[in-house]
Amino acid sequence: MLKFNIDKTDCMGCAACYSVCPIHCISMIPDEEGFLYPIASDACINCKLCEKVCPIKNPIKETSYIQTAYAAVAKDYTIWKRSASGGAFSEIIRHWADEETLIVGAAWDGFRVHHIGVLGFENISPLCKSKYVSSAIEDTFIDIQKHLCSGKKAVFSGCPCQVDGLRHFLVKDYENLLTIDLICHGQGSPLVFLECLKVIGEQLGEEVISYEFRTKRKIIEEDYLSKITTKSKSYYIAKDPYLQLFLSQDILRPACGDNCRYRDACRPGDLTIADCRGLTTIFPDLRGCKRNYSTIVCNTEKGKTVVDNLYKTMIIRKYSLEDVIKYNPLFATQTLASKDRESFFNDFINKPHDTILEKTKLLVERRINIKTLIKTYIPDFLLRFINRMIRREYSNIVLK
Ligand SMILES: Cc1cc2nc3c(=O)[nH]c(=O)nc-3n(C[C@H](O)[C@H](O)[C@H](O)COP(=O)(O)OP(=O)(O)OC[C@H]3O[C@@H](n4cnc5c(N)ncnc54)[C@H](O)[C@@H]3O)c2cc1C
Ligand code: SF4
Ligand code: SF4
Ligand code: SF4
The missing domain is CATH 3.40.640 (Aspartate Aminotransferase; domain 2)
Incomplete structure (x- = not known):
């Protein structure tokens, strides 16, 4: 009854086991970090189908196709x-x-x-x-x-x-x-995301009502620009607290x-x-x-x-x-693992709000109202200059 993959590094939450269970006795339940893991109920009939479909237990076979x-x-x-x-x-x-x-x-x-x-x-x-x-x-x-x-x-x-x-x-x-x-x-952790939205809302002075990753705007050729909307305004923010944590691999x-x-x-x-x-x-x-x-x-x-x-x-x-x-x-290759993951979640589980504040840079310093800037019709050469300055300012975090 789903006794395999005890270690959390051995479960990607892919839900193959959940999907295959013939008596639907597996539920995908969030842990204290917000990630879903399969849990089987006492109704399990020990058919082991869940183990047979788990990709960790049965890894991919090589193919000879020339990519x-x-x-x-x-x-x-x-x-x-x-x-x-x-x-x-x-x-x-x-x-x-x-x-x-x-x-x-x-x-x-x-x-x-x-x-x-x-x-x-x-x-x-x-x-x-x-x-x-x-x-x-x-x-x-x-x-x-x-x-x-x-x-x-x-x-x-x-x-x-x-x-x-x-x-x-x-x-x-x-x-x-x-x-x-x-x-x-x-x-990234869904629980950390929700907590970050609360912190972002506090910093903007209003509750966040919608969030969009990877917005495209001419003003900054920034890969990770989010559109964050509160009741009265939309903000375009480069590397808000959630993205800072996501890109650092801690969450x-x-x-x-x-x-x-x-x-x-x-x-x-x-x-x-x-x-x-x-x-x-x-x-x-x-x-x-x-x-x-x-x-x-x-x-x-x-x-x-x-x-x-x-x-x-x-x-x-x-x-x-x-x-x-x-x-x-x-x-095709591994990167360095996060050094702070364990300490981040130890703190986050006890004090979610304070941990986000402690581990991220303040948003208010990074706020950019793109609409107002665009309305000023900045000429292209100036745009490129501003672009370079902004990219330099945010170059401290890159996706590796
Ligand atoms: C969690 C995550 C991590 C990524 N990491 C990298 C990276 O390190 N390097 C890199 O080059 N590219 C990465 N990508 C891919 C990149 O962000 C774009 O999705 C990709 O370039 C395709 O963009 P597109 O313009 O073709 O289509 P888009 O329309 O942007 O593609 C959307 C596709 O992404 C899928 N998708 C969106 N969110 C999720 C999610 N949470 N889980 C599963 N699927 C999702 C959707 O099902 C859809 O098929 C990542 C994507 C995700 C979702
Ligand atoms: S890094 Fe991506 S592919 Fe690898 S386990 Fe995590 S979600 Fe799955
Ligand atoms: S062993 Fe069979 S019944 Fe039990 S959880 Fe796995 S798939 Fe479901
Ligand atoms: S099939 Fe394996 S990796 Fe996928 S959710 Fe189930 S236990 Fe986790």
């Missing part, structure tokens, strides 16, 4: 704007899905993140953009299985461990399923960071998408380009077939897998 990598950006400005990087996710769906395709990805539910399913390309906007908070899989694996068995197509998009969880749950390969994984820094799930099993070029998805790092070094003629690009890596023939169609709606350039690894090393 290819691309830098890509959507031609359609609206698609690019609503995406974290170049809009690869949306464009992949546009070319793979029909009206009856079930597309499953991470969406907001208030300030919680969970996986949901929508039908067809027209309905995918809630799934777009990164939400750097751990997402609950809920019953989406079961929904995908039903959909595939009825002969219709499905797409699943998420962190590599979630994609691997789905593959293990499904047991066999389905020609009508497309899977998309990410180059993954890790899942990741124990199975993430240095313990992650998916920092490996052998990927669980048909396609891997990510931020295209090192773009203008790899392609110097793109210097001055106003849009950020996605990286797309094809891991299977099925993935390659989709990418072959993307040329119609994306600007695409092939580049080497070596450069993907060089400029975005999380694709």
